[in-house]
Each structure stands twice: as structure tokens, then as C-alpha cells.
Amino acid sequence: MNLEDIAKKAGVSRSTVSRVINNERYVSQPVRQRVLDVIEREQFQPNPAARALVTRRSNIIGVSIPQTSNVFFGDNSYFPMLLQGIAEAVNCLDYAMLLWLAESHEVRDTFAKRVVRHRQPDGLLLTSVTDDDPLFNHLLQRNRHFVMVESPPRHQDRVSYVTVDNVRAAEIAVNHLIEIGRRRIATITGQINIRDASERLTGYTNALQAAGLPIDDSLIFYGRFDRAQGYQGMRQLLQYQPDAVFAGGDTAAIGAIAALKEAGVRVPEDVAVIGFDDLDVAVQANLTTIRHSVQTVGSTAARLLIDIIEGRLEHPHHIVLPTELVIRGSTVPV
Amino acid sequence: MNLEDIAKKAGVSRSTVSRVINNERYVSQPVRQRVLDVIEREQFQPNPAARALVTRRSNIIGVSIPQTSNVFFGDNSYFPMLLQGIAEAVNCLDYAMLLWLAESHEVRDTFAKRVVRHRQPDGLLLTSVTDDDPLFNHLLQRNRHFVMVESPPRHQDRVSYVTVDNVRAAEIAVNHLIEIGRRRIATITGQINIRDASERLTGYTNALQAAGLPIDDSLIFYGRFDRAQGYQGMRQLLQYQPDAVFAGGDTAAIGAIAALKEAGVRVPEDVAVIGFDDLDVAVQANLTTIRHSVQTVGSTAARLLIDIIEGRLEHPHHIVLPTELVIRGSTVPV
DNA sequence: ATGACCTCTGGGAGCGCTCCCAGAGTAATA
DNA sequence: TATTACTCTGGGAGCGCTCCCAGAGGTCAT
Known part of the structure; x- marks a missing residue:
């Protein structure tokens, strides 16, 4: 079933059917209706490959x-x-x-x-x-x-x-930690050669500098956006006794919390945790985070x-x- | 750039180029190589729409x-x-x-x-x-x-x-609960007009019947496969004091556990929980479940x-x- | 020498659309 | 009436492939 078949059944030409299908002007109302009826009756769908071939668009x-x-x-x-x-x-x-x-x-x-x-x-x-x-x-x-x-x-x-604006958002997140009195703020980054991750790290250092806090390399863990890396990162960071951690993503934050609990560290009293993205999991875990849709x-x-x-x-x-x-x-x- | 262009550059015909691209026989080795070289040099990709139009396949x-x-x-x-x-x-x-x-x-x-x-x-x-x-x-x-x-x-x-085999797997799951001495076994189903869900329910009732346990409608919650429904289902089931629950999916099981903990019920001592699917979340929550890949x-x-x-x-x-x-x-x- | 049967190559037809142009018909204006 | 402009319709060309058939050339048995 193609345009020509529909045209024959409707008593018009291929071109007219094409015009109707593509909703173009210059088709009289009765003709248009007749063609539409046939298309409806035959449940006709134009061939996408043929169309793509000539329009150079596949949609x-x-x-x-x-x-x-x-x-x-x-x-x-x-x-x-x-x-x-x-x-x-x-x-x-x-x-x-x-x-x-x-x-x-x-x-x-x-x-x-x-x-x-x-x-x-x-x-x-x-x-x-x-x-x-x-x-x-x-x-x-x-x-x-x-x-x-x-x-x-x-x-x-x-x-x-x-x-x-990852930089600004990360600054806001870390400022929040500073405002609630945290001073040894660690971070677990996402995969650092992805821009989202590096920008959030920039925001982290910006906020610390602006507050006059030192930037301590041992408090920065270069990870990835998944739970496992959050867990592992937190385990490693624990030896440097942070009192807060800013994770590059919520999922990593959840992993970090698991590591903290396992080590008997209280969240949020001993270590405050903040995430990024506000995924479902953040709501469930009652996690402070940066929301963006x-x-x-x-x-x-x-x-x-x-x-x-x-x-x-x-x-x-x-x-x-x-x-x-x-x-x-x-x-x-x- | 199309087959004809490549053909011209390689000094052969369109048909031969097509044969090379589709890896057909009846092309001599030197000709094939010459064509492949031109294709490589020009980074040629055949037009998928044209191909789909004639083969009636889009891949x-x-x-x-x-x-x-x-x-x-x-x-x-x-x-x-x-x-x-x-x-x-x-x-x-x-x-x-x-x-x-x-x-x-x-x-x-x-x-x-x-x-x-x-x-x-x-x-x-x-x-x-x-x-x-x-x-x-x-x-x-x-x-x-x-x-x-x-x-x-x-x-x-x-x-x-x-x-x-959802029926058999559910039977095995519920049998496990029976074997560890549970008698008031509840279930939270998936969306029941999806076959996976109804089959698992069948397995549940089969296992109870085979063990001579009563089938208590109040212990069956018709839910969906998500966490929220697991939570809600469990809250409702709690009033009938089950000592175990078989969830139609792991995510629902996690929701059920959240409801149990909230109600101060101990898992697994007071209520044993079993899921289905063995998703990542099951490993994290240390959840007994049915594994299938x-x-x-x-x-x-x-x-x-x-x-x-x-x-x-x-x-x-x-x-x-x-x-x-x-x-x-x-x-x-x- | 003849035919049968391979291997290899080229070109025509056609897939089902869209786009363009030609032309018929109608209405408005000079 | 002639001209212009607009509406409506049809058909040719062509998008870039694959498929089929024709035909050239080679090999081998008859």
C-alpha cells in the first residue's frame, strides 16, 4: 500500500495525497476529506524510509x-x-x-x-x-x-x-556546610574528566577559599558517580576525620553514608553529608542535596x-x- | 557521496561497490581491495534510508x-x-x-x-x-x-x-519461608494484570496449599512493582500480623522493609522478607530473593x-x- | 569444436516518497 | 476583453540504494 494506491482509491493523484498527508495548502476541502477517508479506512502509513530518502530527515x-x-x-x-x-x-x-x-x-x-x-x-x-x-x-x-x-x-x-551552574551550586552546598559550623569538609567527586564533576569540585574549592578555610588534598577523593565509589571514597577519607562531606552525586552520597554507618560514625551529628541532583534516593535517605530537574x-x-x-x-x-x-x-x- | 561516486573513483560500477559493501562473492580480490581503499579514504557510509527503502529492513x-x-x-x-x-x-x-x-x-x-x-x-x-x-x-x-x-x-x-518460571520460583520462595517456620505469610503483588505478577501470586497460593496452610485474602496486597506500593502495602498488611512477606519484586520488598522498620517491627526476626529479581538493591539491603538475570x-x-x-x-x-x-x-x- | 558451467562486471528497473513545473480553472482588476 | 494573480491538480524527475539479468571471459568435460 503506497501513495499511488491511495490516490487511485480516492480518484486523485499521488501528489494530492502527499499534500493531504503533509497538511499542505492548495487542496480543496472535499478532495482533502475524500483522501483522508481513504487513508483512515485503509489505515495507511507513509513509508518512512522513502520519505527519509528524499527529505534527508528521519525524525x-x-x-x-x-x-x-x-x-x-x-x-x-x-x-x-x-x-x-x-x-x-x-x-x-x-x-x-x-x-x-x-x-x-x-x-x-x-x-x-x-x-x-x-x-x-x-x-x-x-x-x-x-x-x-x-x-x-x-x-x-x-x-x-x-x-x-x-x-x-x-x-x-x-x-x-x-x-x-555546577560551580555556583557546589559553592552553595559547601557554604551551607560551613554555615552549620563544619570545618573539615571533604568531597567525593564524580569522574573528574567529565565536566559536571570538575565544575562541582571547583565550586567546592571556591567556597572553602572564600571562607578562608584551607584546601586539604587529602580531603578530596577522586571517584565516580556511583554508590560503590562513594562507599570506597568515604572509607578512605575517614582516616582524615572530616566533619562533613560533599558528594558529587546523590548516589555516591548514599554510598558514603553506608561507609560512615559501618564505621560507627553518626550521620549527621559527627559527619554531615550533602549530595547533588536530588534523585529519588535522596528523598528516601533524607539527604540534603542540590535539586535540579x-x-x-x-x-x-x-x-x-x-x-x-x-x-x-x-x-x-x-x-x-x-x-x-x-x-x-x-x-x-x- | 553515494555508491556511484565511489564507483567512479575506484573505476568500477555501482553494482560492484554494492557487492563489496555487502560482502558478497563474485568480486575479484584486487577490485575489492581498490574499492575498500576508496571507501576508507572517503569515509563513506551507505545511506540507510535508501537501503531500507529497497530491502524493507531498517535494522x-x-x-x-x-x-x-x-x-x-x-x-x-x-x-x-x-x-x-x-x-x-x-x-x-x-x-x-x-x-x-x-x-x-x-x-x-x-x-x-x-x-x-x-x-x-x-x-x-x-x-x-x-x-x-x-x-x-x-x-x-x-x-x-x-x-x-x-x-x-x-x-x-x-x-x-x-x-x-514465575510460578515455580514463587513456590520456591514461599517454601523457603515455610521451611524456616513462618506460618502467616503475606504477599505484596506487582501490578496484577501483568502476567509476571499474577504468576508469582499463583506460586504463592500453590505453596501455601501444598503445605496445608490457609489462604488468607487479608494477607494479599495487590500493589505495583515500585517502592511506594511496597511501603503502603506493608503498612496495610501489618494489622493482620504476618510473620513473613513475599514481595513481587525487590523494590517493593525494600519499601516493605522501610514500613516494618518504621513500625518498630524487627526484620528478619519478627517478619522475614523475600523479594524477586535480585536487583542491585537486594544485595545492598541484604535481601533474600529470587535471582534471575x-x-x-x-x-x-x-x-x-x-x-x-x-x-x-x-x-x-x-x-x-x-x-x-x-x-x-x-x-x-x- | 561445442556446450555446460563457473567467475566476474555492468547497467536497467524500481522501491515510495517529495519537489518542481506545467497547466487548467476561477476571480479580480485594468 | 485582456491581463494578472491565485487556487487547485497532475505528472515527471530523482533521492541512493538492491536486485535481476545480460554478457564477457575462463575452464573443463564431452
Whole structure:
């Protein structure tokens, strides 16, 4: 069943059917209705491949998640929330979402090749981009449409992205710890070659400096965004007797709390804990954290990408979404 | 850049280039090498739309997740793990994955329409199918390729699926509770019009009957697979003083434990708790549970679907994967 | 020498759309 | 009436592939 068949049944030409389907002008009302009736009756759907061949558009955007398994599927609801946000935008703009997940322990190089080889999507949404990400470099060099869901490691002025002001938010988080009287404030960072992580670390040092507190390297643990690293980081930090810890993500914070409890340290009395992202898990664990809507980041990025694809927006475009300090039970004054 | 351009540069015809790209026979070694060199040099990728138009294959499979938000992105790592498993199979067979997520509070009907309208995928992987699922019905009626990742609500003999033996596994779980001396065993089910949930309930009643224990309706809470429902279910069940609870999923079990602790009930001494799935969260919470590899379910289902699409397998095909009782700290003898 | 049967290469047709142009018809204006 | 402008419809061309068939050339048994 194709346009020609529908045309025959409706007693019109292929072109007219095409006009009706694409909701173009210059079709008289009775003809339009007749065609619509036939389409409805035959449950006709135009062939997407044929359409893509001529329009050079597939109405598909790709989403790249090059994280090895545990960060994606483990106890970290960041990516599912992001996907939910993307889905919302994509649905509403009549696009579809092609998902690329790295296999466990897959290196960035093979992952990038895989994503690049399938050229179906009209553009890509990039997460977890590292310093020398081959996918990032390839897309930039080839001038393909993409939007990042965090600030890019380099070429900020040539890349579109959606992010939150990580530096400022981290400053606010650490200031809160300082205000409640904490002085030996440790931090567990996310994967440090991801921009979100390094910016939060910058905010941490900024806040300490502004308060005239020393920056002690032994109180900084370079980790990742998952629970296991939070746990391990906290175990290591414990020997330096911090009275507070700022984790680069909620999931890591939960891991840190587990390590503290295991060591018989009281939370929040002995060590105050603050997270980042306000995932579900933060609510459950009564964790003070920085709230920002991960879903909104996802949907905003998807909308931006589609705007760029469809030429409604000039290319390098930056959106910074707001954050908010949410004080819960994991931080109390000394 | 298309086949014709490459052909010109290599001094051969379009057909020969096509043969090289598709790795067909009847191309002499020197010619093949010459063409490969040009392709490499020009970084040529054939146009997927053109190819799809003639082969009627896109090498894309769709994944439908019609769950409203909290089950998907909340604290439940079931779907991320499933996606990871699907990704593994899809990567290895050179397919891509198109992801359909329901919007929060979206009804099944609009969701189904959306999925059906985009005809790109060669087949679909279905999760969380309910009794009268419009998507399920539509695909079945239209004879389109699909595989379910649980046993289907009806027409089992006409539908391909991958599942675990939920009935048997639930029997084993409840038997374990009986063996450690529990007598008032409650259950919190998953969404009961999803087959996985109802089968686990069947296993529960089977085990009680086999042991000569009464089936007490007040000890059955019809919930969903998320933490909130586990919590709420347990609160309600508490008034009937169970000494054990079998949850339809680990996430619900975690919610149940939270309710028990809140009520000052000791776990596992006063109430033993057992879950299902062995998600990450079960390890963390030291929860006794039924282990089955969600990732394997995903990858097996994807492989099966692709086998069906490519005609290597006759259609209705059923795969039942093994389960295993994992005893941890949440169940001890009375 | 003839035919049968391989290997290898090229070109036409066609997949189902969109885009462009031609032309018929109608209405408004000079 | 002639001209212009706009509305509406149809058909050709072409997007970039794959598939099929024709045909050249080689090998081998008859």
C-alpha cells in the first residue's frame, strides 16, 4: 500500500495525497476529506524510509550513553530520569529516540564507531563526554548536529549544551556546610574528566577559599558517580576525620553514608553529608542535596537539538537551568 | 557521496561497490581491495534510508516501555538492566534500538498509537503488557514481529516470549519461608494484570496449599512493582500480623522493609522478607530473593526477535530462563 | 569444436516518497 | 476583453540504494 494506491482509491493523484498527508495548502476541502477517508479506512502509513530518502530527515534523534554498566543501570536513577525527559520532548515533537548504550567495559573508541556508523538519526544527544572523547571530536569535526547535556570539556563556544551552574551550586552546598559550623569538609567527586564533576569540585574549592578555610588534598577523593565509589571514597577519607562531606552525586552520597554507618560514625551529628541532583534516593535517605530537574535537562536538550535540526535556531546555543538547595536531615549544625 | 561516486573513483560500477559493501562473492580480490581503499579514504557510509527503502529492513528494533514514570525511572533498576541486556544483543548483531517510553500518566491507547505510527523498526520488544493492551492486540492482529519479555496475558500459543518460571520460583520462595517456620505469610503483588505478577501470586497460593496452610485474602496486597506500593502495602498488611512477606519484586520488598522498620517491627526476626529479581538493591539491603538475570532476559529476547525478523526461526517461540533462590539476611528461622 | 558451467562486471528497473513545473480553472482588476 | 494573480491538480524527475539479468571471459568435460 503506497501513495499511488491511495490516490487511485480516492480518484486523485499521488501528489494530492502527499499534500493531504503533509497538511499542505492548495487542496480543496472535499478532495482533502475524500483522501483522508481513504487513508483512515485503509489505515495507511507513509513509508518512512522513502520519505527519509528524499527529505534527508528521519525524525529520529540518537542518545549516547557511553557509561559502563553499573553507573547506568545500577542504583543510579540519573539516566532513566534523563531518558524520561527526552522522551517527553521527543513525543511531543513527533520524533523518535534511538538509544546507544555502551557495553560493560567497552572502550570509548569502539562505542563511538558504532554510533557513528549508523547514520539514521538527524542529530545526537551526548552524555558523559570526557576530555578526549572520540565521539565528541568526530561529530564536531564533521559538523553534525548534536547537543550535550552537560557543559563540554572544550570548544564551549562551538558546541550547544544544556547544563546547570555546577560551580555556583557546589559553592552553595559547601557554604551551607560551613554555615552549620563544619570545618573539615571533604568531597567525593564524580569522574573528574567529565565536566559536571570538575565544575562541582571547583565550586567546592571556591567556597572553602572564600571562607578562608584551607584546601586539604587529602580531603578530596577522586571517584565516580556511583554508590560503590562513594562507599570506597568515604572509607578512605575517614582516616582524615572530616566533619562533613560533599558528594558529587546523590548516589555516591548514599554510598558514603553506608561507609560512615559501618564505621560507627553518626550521620549527621559527627559527619554531615550533602549530595547533588536530588534523585529519588535522596528523598528516601533524607539527604540534603542540590535539586535540579534532570528530566527538564533532558527535555530541554532534546527540544534544543530538534530546533537546531530544523533550522529554527542558530547553532551554538547554551542553556543553564536553575538549581536549589534542599535541606533535609543529613546536615545539622555541630 | 553515494555508491556511484565511489564507483567512479575506484573505476568500477555501482553494482560492484554494492557487492563489496555487502560482502558478497563474485568480486575479484584486487577490485575489492581498490574499492575498500576508496571507501576508507572517503569515509563513506551507505545511506540507510535508501537501503531500507529497497530491502524493507531498517535494522532497528523498537522497545516499548509503557510504564508511567516512577516505575521506570524511580528506584527500580529493572528496566535499565533490561535495556543494558537488549543493547548487548543489538550491538553484537548490528542493529539499533528505538526506545518508546510512556509519558507520566499517559494512557495505553495514546501510547500504542504513537508506537504504531512510526513504522521504522523491523520488530518490537514489549514490556509490561496488560490484559487488554491495545499495542499487543494491534501487533497481533497485524501480524507484526514482536517478542515479549514476560509471558503474555493471552494467546500464549501465538506469541513469542522470553520469561522465567514465575510460578515455580514463587513456590520456591514461599517454601523457603515455610521451611524456616513462618506460618502467616503475606504477599505484596506487582501490578496484577501483568502476567509476571499474577504468576508469582499463583506460586504463592500453590505453596501455601501444598503445605496445608490457609489462604488468607487479608494477607494479599495487590500493589505495583515500585517502592511506594511496597511501603503502603506493608503498612496495610501489618494489622493482620504476618510473620513473613513475599514481595513481587525487590523494590517493593525494600519499601516493605522501610514500613516494618518504621513500625518498630524487627526484620528478619519478627517478619522475614523475600523479594524477586535480585536487583542491585537486594544485595545492598541484604535481601533474600529470587535471582534471575534481567540482562539475560533482555539480550535473549532481542536475539529471538532478530532471529524471527531475519527468518531464521519459525514464529511462536518460547524461552524460559532459570531462577535461583538466594538466601541472605532478611530471612531467618523463627 | 561445442556446450555446460563457473567467475566476474555492468547497467536497467524500481522501491515510495517529495519537489518542481506545467497547466487548467476561477476571480479580480485594468 | 485582456491581463494578472491565485487556487487547485497532475505528472515527471530523482533521492541512493538492491536486485535481476545480460554478457564477457575462463575452464573443463564431452
